Amino acid sequence: MSTFFNDMQAALDNRLNTIAGGYDIAWPNVPYEPVAGETYLRPTFLPTVTEQASMGTDGQDRTDAIYQIDVFTQAGSGRTAIPDAVADHFKRGTDLTYNGTTVRVRNVSIAPAIIDGAWQQVPVSIDFYSYTDAR
Numbered sequence: 001m002s003t004f005f006n007d008m009q010a011a012l013d014n015r016l017n018t019i020a021g022g023y024d025i026a027w028p029n030v031p032y033e034p035v036a037g038e039t040y041l042r043p044t045f046l047p048t049v050t051e052q053a054s055m056g057t058d059g060q061d062r063t064d065a066i067y068q069i070d071v072f073t074q075a076g077s078g079r080t081a082i083p084d085a086v087a088d089h090f091k092r093g094t095d096l097t098y099n100g101t102t103v104r105v106r107n108v109s110i111a112p113a114i115i116d117g118a119w120q121q122v123p124v125s126i127d128f129y130s131y132t133d134a135r
Contacts, residue, residue, distance in 0.1 A: 004101055004135075005047060008063065008098075008103050011098035011102070011103050014098060016041065016043055020085070021039075023082075024038065024039075024041070034119075036074075037074045039072065039080075047063060047064075048066065050063040050064075060132065060134065063129065063130045064129050065129070066127055067126040070124075072120070074118065075117070075118055075119055075120045082122075083124050087109075090108050103129070104128060108124065108126050110122060
């Protein structure tokens with residue numbers, strides 16, 4: 001059984017774990033209760049498409065995906081540089097490997113802020129790709 005998608009996500013999660021700042025991270029499918037006024041990050045793994053990338057039945061697959069990290073700060077506290085720090089941590093051309101599966105960051109972008117109650121959310125999208133063995 002291949003674990004390519006899990007390995008891609010683990011490579012990105014491991015990188016997120018090394019970000020400076022000591023922010024709490026709300027991991028998927030793990031209970032988390034945000035602390036009022038405390039910044040936290042929430043990653044989401046969003047695979048988009050996997051296509052055959054080379055000839056033959058054993059040709060490699062290429063998976064394009066997005067790793068979105070939502071930066072949550074207290075609403076009304078003004079602009080923050082944390083989304084930029086997250087983007088810099090996953091800069092274009094970064095290669096990350098887990099269990100023999102490598103992902104390469106293609107680009108990073110920041111979306112407009114969203115205010116939801118006591119929180120301001122800024123999505124940081126890490127666009128990446130990975131080549132893996134055929135399934």
